[in-house]
Amino acid sequence: MTTDAVSGPARLPILMYHGLHVDADSRGRFDPVYSVEPDRFARQLDWIQAQGLRSMLLDEAMQQRGDRAVVISFDDGDVSNVEVALPQLLERGMKAEFFITTGFIGATGMLSADEVRELAAAGMGIGSHGCSHAFLEDLDTTALMSELDDSRCRLQALSRRPVEAIALPGGRGGERELRAAQSLGYQHLLGSVPGPNLRARGDCCLQRLAITRNLGMDDFAALVRWQGLSPRLLQARHAALSLPKRVLGNKGYERLRERLL
Numbered sequence: 001m002t003t004d005a006v007s008g009p010a011r012l013p014i015l016m017y018h019g020l021h022v023d024a025d026s027r028g029r030f031d032p033v034y035s036v037e038p039d040r041f042a043r044q045l046d047w048i049q050a051q052g053l054r055s056m057l058l059d060e061a062m063q064q065r066g067d068r069a070v071v072i073s074f075d076d077g078d079v080s081n082v083e084v085a086l087p088q089l090l091e092r093g094m095k096a097e098f099f100i101t102t103g104f105i106g107a108t109g110m111l112s113a114d115e116v117r118e119l120a121a122a123g124m125g126i127g128s129h130g131c132s133h134a135f136l137e138d139l140d141t142t143a144l145m146s147e148l149d150d151s152r153c154r155l156q157a158l159s160r161r162p163v164e165a166i167a168l169p170g171g172r173g174g175e176r177e178l179r180a181a182q183s184l185g186y187q188h189l190l191g192s193v194p195g196p197n198l199r200a201r202g203d204c205c206l207q208r209l210a211i212t213r214n215l216g217m218d219d220f221a222a223l224v225r226w227q228g229l230s231p232r233l234l235q236a237r238h239a240a241l242s243l244p245k246r247v248l249g250n251k252g253y254e255r256l257r258e259r260l261l
């Protein structure tokens with residue numbers, strides 16, 4: 001039963017987590033949609049292992065493109081990344097990519113500089129998630145370039161490794177952001193459009209699967225396998241959320257989301 005969990009040509013599930021929190025009193029920045037319970041995260045890792053899948057860093061996964069690869073990623077740099085996720089990953093010999101917003105480093109509930117170093121020293125991937133978490137498509141060229149370059153330089157200094165991947169804040173960005181990032185040396189851009197990366201190329205953002213608080217185990221499995229109804233529901237939700245973004249603009253959309261939550 002476990003041999004063809006993620007079969008087919010060059011499929012690459014990239015999971016997108018944020019913080020891991022029991023509830024709003026947990027350390028870190030709780031989000032009612034994106035904070036996944038630590039126990040549930042542990043069960044998801046166990047399921048990945050039971051399927052014979054291997055969590056890889058992005059570079060390795062992009063080169064191998066086998067049917068065993070899965071990439072686990074975290075956005076923003078919540079303190080639970082090091083306090084909860086890291087021990088769970090190390091216990092199982094698994095790896096993950098951490099996309100860190102450099103302006104959040106040292107802020108309440110977020111990773112410190114030492115903790116970013118700790119993730120890198122433990123063999124985890126370190127990528128950029130901008131300096132300020134501004135949506136890159138809202139910025140003029142000068143501001144765009146400094147978000148891309150300053151965050152990269154800071155993270156390279158902390159991790160003592162090249163930083164070659166960026167997860168777009170809010171998943172938002174297009175052609176201009178891709179070209180700007182590539183001109184600075186980024187190899188991989190990750191968005192938040194849901195998909196299995198069947199045709200991952202250098203000229204578009206990698207798709208990711210948002211792992212949300214209410215996602216049950218069956219739906220998690222269906223997403224990673226890209227089978228059944230869950231992938232369609234995720235795509236439909238993403239499309240539905242994209243419409244108010246286009247109509248209201250990024251700022252208006254954020255205000256609407258805050259009010260709804």
Ligand SMILES: [Zn+2]
Nearest residue numbers: 075076169170
């Ligand atoms: Zn983010």
